[in-house]
Amino acid sequence: MRIDSHQHFWKFEKEKDAWIPDEMSVIRKDFFPENLKPVLERNKVDGCVAVQAAPTENETKFLLNLAKEYEFIKGVVGWVDFTGDNVEERLAYFSKDPKFKGVRHLLQAESANYMLQPEFLKGMEAFGNFNLTYDLLVLEDQLANTIELVSNFPNQKFVLNHLAKPNVSKGISKNWKELITKLADKKNVSCKLSGLLTETENFSWKPEDFYPFFDFALEVFGPNRLMFGSDWPVSLAAGQYADTLGIIENFLMTKNEIVIEKIMGLNAINFYQL
Numbered sequence: 001m002r003i004d005s006h007q008h009f010w011k012f013e014k015e016k017d018a019w020i021p022d023e024m025s026v027i028r029k030d031f032f033p034e035n036l037k038p039v040l041e042r043n044k045v046d047g048c049v050a051v052q053a054a055p056t057e058n059e060t061k062f063l064l065n066l067a068k069e070y071e072f073i074k075g076v077v078g079w080v081d082f083t084g085d086n087v088e089e090r091l092a093y094f095s096k097d098p099k100f101k102g103v104r105h106l107l108q109a110e111s112a113n114y115m116l117q118p119e120f121l122k123g124m125e126a127f128g129n130f131n132l133t134y135d136l137l138v139l140e141d142q143l144a145n146t147i148e149l150v151s152n153f154p155n156q157k158f159v160l161n162h163l164a165k166p167n168v169s170k171g172i173s174k175n176w177k178e179l180i181t182k183l184a185d186k187k188n189v190s191c192k193l194s195g196l197l198t199e200t201e202n203f204s205w206k207p208e209d210f211y212p213f214f215d216f217a218l219e220v221f222g223p224n225r226l227m228f229g230s231d232w233p234v235s236l237a238a239g240q241y242a243d244t245l246g247i248i249e250n251f252l253m254t255k256n257e258i259v260i261e262k263i264m265g266l267n268a269i270n271f272y273q274l
Contacts, residue, residue, distance in 0.1 A: 001047070001265045001266075002265045003047050003049070003074065003227075004228065005159075005192055005271075005272070006051055006194045007048050007051065007229070007231065008050065008231075008232070009032055009033060009050055010031055011032075019109075024234070026237055031232075031233040033066055033069070033070040035233075036233075048072060049077060049229075049268065050073050051076075051104060052077060055105060057079065060076070060078030063076040064094070067097075067099040074099070074269075076100055077101060077102040078102075080123075081123075082103075082105065082119070082124060087123045088129070091103075095130050101273065102133030104161075107136065107137050112142045112144075115142075115146065116145055116149060124152075124153055125153075128155065134156060136150075136161060137162070138161075139164060139165055140176050142164075143176075143179035146160075147183050150186045157271065158186075159190040159192060159227070160189060160191045161192055161194060162231065163196065163213055168196055168209050168210060169200050172212055172213065172216060180220060184220035185220075189221075190221065190225040190226070190267065193214055193229065195229070197238035197239050197247075210247050210251070211251055215251075224262060227263060228245075228248050230244045
């Protein structure tokens, strides 16, 4: 079974979605399951994990309601305020829905120290009681604190989104390589091969631009902790769904069948308990 471990849905609102820059104007519109379903079918992808794109509980409810309506949405990574006094109560509320699989916060928009503040750590501690996953959306300059965070919670399952958004056009930096290696040493951390098309200058890329990053991720995380994600519809600013999928498929062509099955679906199924 092929699973897209990372995509989004939204009803476009200018104020809420102000994060979408001018160069991504192509995605300043609604994206719903009826838009994605034929794309997945055309590309022989069996299901997906819908990930939050706004830091509100309404976003979590919106995605869970879509998952009830569309069977191909196998799981939801929502949002809960880890710094709130009622975090445990809210997690218990959402956990009643079997498709609620995890939580993400837009850490990339916060200071590097945000994830190590006492309030956030207290929320993470409460989170550990629910057997849920945590998606790490961070940048390279936040990786050192990310390593400290995941070290504090060795029994919590984490997954790095978009390889911490390296500048693909400039190639692999020594700093990124060292930090990703240290993060991968933490066996409770997995990684998504996702979101890199838009990490290119002027969205200009060749498939081989991505292979060194994928090679390195496979080397340090191994085949059991990597999963394919499209980052649709954000990725549409830089290419079609088939482009994103084709880059991964071409990279995996020389790998054995078991490795391919793991990265293209089995790892996501196991990680998110789909």
